[in-house]
Amino acid sequence: MKNLQNMSDPAETSAGELAPSRQAAAEAAETGQKQKHNGFWADQWKRVKKYRYVLWFILPAALFSLVFSYVPMLGVLFAFKENYTSLGDPIWNLFHQPWTIMKFAEIFRNAEIGRAVVNTLIINVIRLGLCFPLSIIIAVMLSELKSQTFAKVILIIITIPNFLSWAIVIGIWSGMFATDFGLIGRFTGNLMRESSWFKTLVIFLSAWKGAGWGCILYYSAIASIDKTYYESATLEGANRLQKMWYLTIPSIIPTIALTLVLNISGMMSVGFEQVWTMMKASTDLIDSQITLDTYIYNISIGHGADDIPFATAVGVVNGAIALALMLIGNKITTKTLKRGLW
Amino acid sequence: MTKKYERNTTLPVLLLLFRILIPLLAALLVAVAISIFVLFGKIWWMGVLLLGGAALVLWLYFPIRNSIWVRMDAETEDPPKRKGLFLRDPNHIRESVLDTSLSVLNIVLLLAGVVIIVLPLLQYFSLAFNNGAFNLDIVLVPKVFSLKSFEYVLFGKGAADFWRAFGNSVLITLIITIGSNLVEAMAAYPLSKSDCPFRSGIMMYFIITMLFSAGIMPIYLLMNTFHLIDSLWSVVLISISNVTHLLYFKTFFEGIPADIEEAARLDGASEWQLFFRIIIPMSLPIIGSCCFFTIVGTWNGYGSALLFIHDSPSSVSQMPLAYYIYYFMNRSLAEFKNDGWMQQNFENVRAAMMILSIIPILCMYPYVVRYIKGGLQIGSVKG
Numbered sequence: 045m046k047n048l049q050n051m052s053d054p055a056e057t058s059a060g061e062l063a064p065s066r067q068a069a070a071e072a073a074e075t076g077q078k079q080k081h082n083g084f085w086a087d088q089w090k091r092v093k094k095y096r097y098v099l100w101f102i103l104p105a106a107l108f109s110l111v112f113s114y115v116p117m118l119g120v121l122f123a124f125k126e127n128y129t130s131l132g133d134p135i136w137n138l139f140h141q142p143w144t145i146m147k148f149a150e151i152f153r154n155a156e157i158g159r160a161v162v163n164t165l166i167i168n169v170i171r172l173g174l175c176f177p178l179s180i181i182i183a184v185m186l187s188e189l190k191s192q193t194f195a196k197v198i199l200i201i202i203t204i205p206n207f208l209s210w211a212i213v214i215g216i217w218s219g220m221f222a223t224d225f226g227l228i229g230r231f232t233g234n235l236m237r238e239s240s241w242f243k244t245l246v247i248f249l250s251a252w253k254g255a256g257w258g259c260i261l262y263y264s265a266i267a268s269i270d271k272t273y274y275e276s277a278t279l280e281g282a283n284r285l286q287k288m289w290y291l292t293i294p295s296i297i298p299t300i301a302l303t304l305v306l307n308i309s310g311m312m313s314v315g316f317e318q319v320w321t322m323m324k325a326s327t328d329l330i331d332s333q334i335t336l337d338t339y340i341y342n343i344s345i346g347h348g349a350d351d352i353p354f355a356t357a358v359g360v361v362n363g364a365i366a367l368a369l370m371l372i373g374n375k376i377t378t379k380t381l382k383r384g385l386w
Numbered sequence: 387m388t389k390k391y392e393r394n395t396t397l398p399v400l401l402l403l404f405r406i407l408i409p410l411l412a413a414l415l416v417a418v419a420i421s422i423f424v425l426f427g428k429i430w431w432m433g434v435l436l437l438g439g440a441a442l443v444l445w446l447y448f449p450i451r452n453s454i455w456v457r458m459d460a461e462t463e464d465p466p467k468r469k470g471l472f473l474r475d476p477n478h479i480r481e482s483v484l485d486t487s488l489s490v491l492n493i494v495l496l497l498a499g500v501v502i503i504v505l506p507l508l509q510y511f512s513l514a515f516n517n518g519a520f521n522l523d524i525v526l527v528p529k530v531f532s533l534k535s536f537e538y539v540l541f542g543k544g545a546a547d548f549w550r551a552f553g554n555s556v557l558i559t560l561i562i563t564i565g566s567n568l569v570e571a572m573a574a575y576p577l578s579k580s581d582c583p584f585r586s587g588i589m590m591y592f593i594i595t596m597l598f599s600a601g602i603m604p605i606y607l608l609m610n611t612f613h614l615i616d617s618l619w620s621v622v623l624i625s626i627s628n629v630t631h632l633l634y635f636k637t638f639f640e641g642i643p644a645d646i647e648e649a650a651r652l653d654g655a656s657e658w659q660l661f662f663r664i665i666i667p668m669s670l671p672i673i674g675s676c677c678f679f680t681i682v683g684t685w686n687g688y689g690s691a692l693l694f695i696h697d698s699p700s701s702v703s704q705m706p707l708a709y710y711i712y713y714f715m716n717r718s719l720a721e722f723k724n725d726g727w728m729q730q731n732f733e734n735v736r737a738a739m740m741i742l743s744i745i746p747i748l749c750m751y752p753y754v755v756r757y758i759k760g761g762l763q764i765g766s767v768k769g
Contacts, residue, residue, distance in 0.1 A: 091583035097657040098576040102588060105573035108627040112605070113595035119604025182499065185492050198496055202503050207747050209686035211712040212740045216510045219737065225521040227509055256503070284485045317689045324716050344603040345693060352603060359601015367598045 123147055123357035147357040157358065159332075160339040167243050167335065168311050175251045176307055179258035180300060184292055186259070187266040188284070199263065202256030210317040213253050217245075218325055237326040242333040246319060261303065265296045298381050305373035312366050313337055336362060397457045404450050408443060415439030514738040518731030535731055535738035543725075544714075547702050548739065551710035554618055558706055559684045562625045563677050570632040571673065575661055577632075578639035596629040602693055609694055616701045620694040625684065631676045638672040639665065678750075685747060688712055707743050714739060 092099065122128050126144045151157055182202070186195040205213060221229040221236045228235075235241040269292065277287050316337040323338060334342075340362065344355040419435040422428060505526075512528040513521070514536070520529035539548055576582050577589060599605075605624070606615075614620040642665065650664050666673065688709035695701050697713045705713060715736060722728040728735070 088583045091581055095576055095579065095582060098579075098661075099583070101572040101575055101661070102577065104569045105627065105632065106588075106591070108569065108623075109592060109595045109629075112608075112624055112627055113599070116604035116608055117598070117600050119607060120600050122604065122607070182496075185496055188489065188492055189496070190489070198500055201500050204507070205503060207682060207686070207751065208744060209688065209708040209711070211688065211708055211715055212744065215711070215715055215736060215740055216506045219510055219513055219733065220506050222733070225513075225733075227505065227526075252503070283482055284488055317687070317692070320692065321712060321715075324712075340601060340603075341692075344601070345606055352607070355603040356601065359603050363599050363601055370597055 119356060120360050122353055123360050125353045128352045147353045148361070150354060151358055151361060156334065156339065157336075160334045160336045163243070163333060164312060164314055164336040167246055167314050170243070171247050171250060172307055174247065175255060175258075176304065178251060178255050180262050180293075180296070182255060183259040183262035183266060183296075184288060186263055187292070188288070195263075199256070199260065203260065204256075205253045206257035208253070210253075210315075210321050213249060214318075214321050214325055217249060217252075236322070239332050242322070242326075246314065246322065249322070250315065250318060258303075262296055262299060265299045266292055269295045301381055302377060305377050309366065309370040309373045311369055312362055316341065397454065400450055400454050400457070404447075404454060408446055408450070411446075412439065412443045415443070510737050511741065513734055514741050516734055518727075518734050521733060535734040536742070538728075538731070538735050539739045539742060547710065548742075550703055551705050551707045552743075554705060555685060555707035558618060558622050558625075559681055561622055562684050563680045565622075566626045566628050566680055567631060567673060567676050569626060570628055571635045571666070571669075572661070574632050574635035574639055575665060578636045578642075580640075592629045592632055595627065606693060614694065616695055616704055618695075618704045618706070621690045621706065624690050624694075628680070631680075634672060634676060635669070638669050642668055681750070682747060711740060711743060 121138060124143050124145060124147070125138070126142045126146075128138075128141065186199060189195045189198075208216075218234075218236050220226045221232075221234050223229045223234050226234075236245060273291055274287060277291055282290070314335045314337055319335050319338050320341065323333070340355065340358055343351065343358065415435065416439070419432045419439065422435065423432040508526050512526055515531055515533070516528040517530040517532040517534065523529040539545065573592075577585060579585075582588075609615055609620045609624075612620075614623070646664060646668075647660060650660050655663065684706075686708055688706065691706055691709040692712075695704055695709065697709075697716070702710070702713070722732065
């Protein structure tokens with residue numbers, strides 16, 4: 045038996061090898077080209093000639109990417125300089141000042157960065173545990189409503205905050221927390237100015253703004269589930285909770301997994317606009333509640349911006365961690381869901 | 387077998403009993419029980435009366451309901467729909483108590499969520515329409531209706547700055563929306579062909595920009611080299627490149643049948659005409675949703691403005707509206723020392739300014755709800 049199985053394997057692989065070349069031949073016959081093996085470059089050149097008018101369309105986008113993404117990537121070199129001033133000719137500065145790698149070592153010795161990373165991770169882990177399931181729960185609750193018109197009205201209302209800018213959202217809530225006329229603040233005092241409440245409010249405000257918008261994705265995924273499944277589940281005697289748990293949730297698992305991976309790859313950033321505006325709204329928070337975004341902003345552009353190589357090094361390490369998280373996430377989705385993030 | 391139509395004389399009587407007399411009886415019993423409690427203060431009497439009354443009503447309810455069902459089924463071949471609170475279909479699968487209580491809980495929780503969303507918005511609206519002297523008395527409705535704050539924002543002392551910021555926002559939203567989506571759609575068109583030369587290489591070139599960035603410091607230095615710090619154009623230039631939309635466009639263009647393009651070529655269309663006259667009109671749904679997302683993102687976003695434009699009075703003329711609101715929010719009252727009215731109405735003016743800045747997006751919202759749905763579908767398509 046073993047021999048037979050071994051015999052059958054090569055036959056299968058050879059058939060598998062044949063299939064693509066046959067397909068290619070068929071394609072070549074369709075397009076009226078002769079099937080010649082001119083090599084990779086000749087083949088590409090032929091295609092370039094075929095698309096010679098259309099290929100120019102790529103040029104503007106490629107130029108914008110080059111100037112505003114690739115040229116800044118060259119700025120990574122600044123991280124290896126001992127000292128660098130933006131005054132004078134940048135190229136001259138780059139090659140006439142001593143190189144060093146100590147700026148990267150400095151990152152690990154800096155206590156403030158440690159605090160920023162811890163704050164960022166605390167906020168993001170809690171947000172992943174609370175806000176991420178919240179959207180799913182709201183979507184399931186909406187789909188359980190008998191009247192779907194009512195569900196859509198609720199959906200439209202809860203997506204409104206997503207269309208407000210962070211400045212407006214924080215303005216609105218500092219109105220709520222105002223000690224004299226705020227609906228909450230007149231009982232509790234202004235929590236937005238209290239350091240101990242900062243993380244809670246960051247999480248709460250991002251839920252207030254984003255939960256409704258996040259649940260649209262799951263809501264449309266649930267709406268596309270075949271209704272006959274629910275009917276047969278009812279006939280089998282499943283109650284509502286069982287239908288939710290064994291039918292609705294498993295059907296939207298792919299959507300959940302994809303969003304989860306995207307969330308995890310954004311783990312190193314809290315959302316710069318939100319945190320910066322909240323910090324500005326309460327002047328005494330800057331030190332203890334610093335996050336990675338605000339720290340990098342401070343040392344790059346803000347008041348403490350005097351060490352350009354160090355700021356670049358921190359930005360590069362942050363970007364590298366984000367890239368690693370993204371690649372790991374993509375690997376996980378391609379393994380489990382058979383499709384990548386891009 | 388068709389049943390004969392028989393007029394059932396007892397049915398109207400039963401229905402009368404069922405719909406009017408039993409509820410009346412129940413209401414009477416409850417009223418008597420409550421009045422006994424109020425008049426004599428005997429809570430036990432009331433409890434006994436209520437329980438006994440409930441038992442009496444149920445004792446009457448079930449037999450009458452069943453005989454109504456029997457008679458209704460007998461009356462016609464196609465029984466009338468039995469809607470209504472007390473006349474459920476006997477064949478209807480009943481919900482269990484658990485299910486019913488769950489749906490009640492569901493509605494209550496959702497309404498609570500809506501209240502959490504709406505309450506702060508409502509308070510802010512009433513703040514904008516209120517007179518500053520009466521801010522303390524606001525409970526969701528303005529105490530004194532006044533349009534003074536709006537008047538101040540639109541025509542008052544700082545109105546020139548507001549209008550300038552508004553114009554800036556309109557300008558950059560137009561430029562970025564048209565520019566970004568046009569540039570990315572044009573790039574996506576050749577890349578959507580399966581035999582485009584160096585296809586995977588070019589895609590990799592774009593995707594890398596999405597994955598890795600060297601942080602804000604090099605970008606700031608680049609803009610500094612171009613002398614674009616404190617200039618609106620830095621915000622425009624940094625926002626043109628948008629690889630996510632490129633992926634959306636590419637996926638959509640791949641779905642357009644090649645026959646259509648061949649037919650257009652046979653009719654003598656140039657590639658330019660083919661793209662602008664055939665491909666773009668065919669992909670309006672995706673272009674619409676991408677444009678909508680760009681508009682909302684540009685109108686509301688001020689992250690790049692925070693990087694490139696200082697929040698100092700000297701660069702106010704270069705601020706987009708969202709950033710101007712951020713700037714105005716953080717101004718201290720000390721700046722308005724000589725302005726008594728402003729001292730009192732500072733919060734109201736801020737609220738009015740924010741409400742004015744929402745209006746363009748709110749006006750757009752009803753027209754683009756369908757595009758939002760389309761945009762969410764593309765979100766789940768592999769790029």
